[in-house]
Amino acid sequence: MIRLHSTMASINGYKVRILLSMLELEYELVELDMYGGEHKREPFLSLNPFGQMPALEDGDFHVADSHACLVYLARKYDPSSRWLPIDAEGEAKVAEWLSKSANEVHQGPWMKRAKVRRPDAIKLSDEEIDARCDHILGLMDAHLAKRDWLALGHPTIADISCFGPISMLKVSGYDTDRWPAVTRWLDRVRALPRAIDCDGNPY
Ligand SMILES: N[C@@H](CCC(=O)N[C@@H](CS)C(=O)NCC(=O)O)C(=O)O
Incomplete structure (x- = not known):
């Protein structure tokens, strides 16, 4: 199961939610309390030591940064490679x-x-x-x-x-x-x- 760690208010998280929706991928949104500083503490820091959202987990794999998440999802789950071409x-x-x-x-x-x-x-x-x-x-x-x-x-x-x-x-x-x-x-x-x-x- 894919897990996206973010707040709903995060625009960088929103980018990833758009692609997850377009690729029709099921996922769990792990909501972080940004105002409470949850992204600056463990366990989130283990996913992204920079303390910034979003980060994504997919099985044993995890990656942080909206663009890295977009690249990962497109390459892994879009067999047409239209969202991220291979040429x-x-x-x-x-x-x-x-x-x-x-x-x-x-x-x-x-x-x-x-x-x-x-x-x-x-x-x-x-x-x-x-x-x-x-x-x-x-x-x-x-x-x-x-x-x-x-x-x-x-x-x-x-x-x-x-x-x-x-x-x-x-x-x-x-x-x-x-x-x-x-x-x-x-x-x-x-x-x-x-x-x-x-x-x-x-x-
Ligand atoms: N380059 C990063 C930037 C991430 C970023 O700035 N995230 C914001 C939320 S949209 C954040 O976590 N802000 C809280 C903070 O920096 O303390 C990305 O594209 O994901």
Whole structure:
């Protein structure tokens, strides 16, 4: 049985829950009390000494970090390899956007949500976070104006990863409607079979 260790509020955990749903995989969500600091103590630290969610267990195997979880699930449970291609070019294109997600998307859109949820923990000003969002969304809007999906001609784990934080921007006070190609891409991801919102409900 797959076990996902996360809070429901974790956007990085949400990315993994989306793929689990799309691949129709059964799993147990092991809910962590983030405000109580459960992710900074054992037994979670044995899964991820960095003390960050999510982490995933599958039998004797465990892995931490949303992108590592996405890579593992796609490679292990998607026999079509569409979510994570095996050819060098396709895999590299997916890795390119996973990197953007871990860096620019995390530092802008993810941070926007994190500041709403934990204002005391995020020292950056709203102006700085919004400027970071403008920067990455501007680049993504130009990229998506010419294509439907971020990495390849079909959806991949790169789209799921970037979708998580960017889909939460509007409820966090940043208007993504300003970016028409990004808005169309968000709608495209929401329309994928078995896509779920952050509460786990179908769109
Ligand atoms: N690179 C990591 C980042 C994980 C991360 O920042 N997780 C957040 C929740 S979305 C967390 O655990 N925050 C609590 C903390 O850092 O104390 C990933 O992609 O999983």
